[in-house]
Amino acid sequence: MTMLTLNRVTRYFGGLAAVNDVSFEAEANQITGLIGPNGAGKTTLLNLISGLDQPASGEIRFMDRAIQKLPPHKINQLGIARTYQNIRLFAEMSALDNIIVGMHTQGKAGLLSAALSLPGYRAEEKRLREQALQLAERLGLGSFCNTPADALSYGDQRRVEIARALAAHPKLLLLDEPTAGMNAAETARLGELILSLRDEGLAALVIEHDMSFIAQVCDHVVVLNFGEVIARGTVDAVKSDPTVVAAYLGEEEAADA
């Protein structure tokens, strides 16, 4: 089943087409890799999907609904959550509080019930807190729950961001270079986590430069270069595609290889 469909999506910055006529699908229950050299338009694409930016033309469909004109919070409520390439945690908040903020759509207690500390509000807070703790445990953050986010190591901050995105119970997770700043062991563990989440029914779109990570987790890969899709398919098929090799290594080396 197709979960996310991009149909001829284009976004200009000035005269430059950062994303040019891009079409691809991300399937439910699959991890789709989005790779390409720096400046290929990968992060722009993620911004378009998550609603932080709007395409000049084209259509983005999520679960059979056009979302390209929706504001970011509506898109999140439909079931898309994301992380950021340059980590954007709430710095002074604890790791656990960051995750609880991510649960915004999971609660519904209003201001009044909070101000009066009604039982419904207290039960909800308790439930959110327990879920956040479980999520933190699952991502190996159990011992950092009360540490301010900006005091954590780079790899731990990445995991807090992933936990914060997962806290919204998304159907589709967008990860922007999740392994950047992680060591090999952390990267391998993250790969296992993403695969286990997929087995539970989550779909993901992953931007990544670490090709072994892509090979580990991705069912399907889309290659971007200068804002255009130059190849798509399984990891092995894409790796041996001459246009992809040329995009990464340059024309001459590709010819030599």
Next chain:
Amino acid sequence: MNIFSEFWATYGSVVQFALINMLLGISIYFTLYTGLLSLANAGFMGIGAYVSAALTIHAGTPFPVSLLVGALSAALIGWLLGLPVLRLRDVYLAIATLGFGEIVRITAVNFDKFSGLTLLGGAQGLDGIPKLTTPVSLLFVLFILCIFLVQLHRSRAGRALAAIRRDESVAATMGIDVYQYKLLAFVLGAFVAGLAGGFSAHLTRFVGPNDFSFSAAVNILAFAVLGGTLHWSGALVGAAILTILPEALRFMKEYRGIVNGVILVLVIIYLPHGLVNPKWIRGIFRRKEAR
């Protein structure tokens, strides 16, 4: 006369002004905490003051009713104003809200008689308001507000406001309706400023258009800047200091304004986050736990 009543006879009004200013500090804290630089609070205070005073004088409503209707009027106008201006950010929002303050002032100046009734008193202001504000009523309202703030910060709405201040677009991608929450903070601030206006009118027994001018808006901002906006108690501390300091410096006669300004500048330079930093508060609690 014992020491307390002697003190109260001299400084009672200063204490009550400090309490009213604390309310104003809280009112601007709501918006600053959400990352909004709004200077409309003096205008909202004016609306609360005029509406509540006019009600008490012309309609003879009991004080709590006048006060509440005044604050609700400020909140309603705040909502109507917030709908368009909260699309703006930073300094643009500051200028738009400053313009609103001027609208309130100029409306008050030109709105003296309505169908033959002296409603707002025009440029001369409205006097003869009964003195109904008591220290107990002020403390009561302040106490309720403090409890509300503590509860707010623990709640889902409070977390959303904190998230918006730190990173608006990240907050939005986490399902938080940024615009609605900004509007909420704006309206809460307007309501509390309206309350402060009502108390002020029934304490000084006079409401004039110049009480709510540009300098009043900046003074309110100074409470929060001095005290800090990282914790709600900062606004209280800032308001208390900036009310008491001019009185404490009275022996300096004509230099007190200068000294007052120098102290403010020194705090801003050396404590850019204000006098109250939540890290210190947490530090104190942790040390106690460790013992």
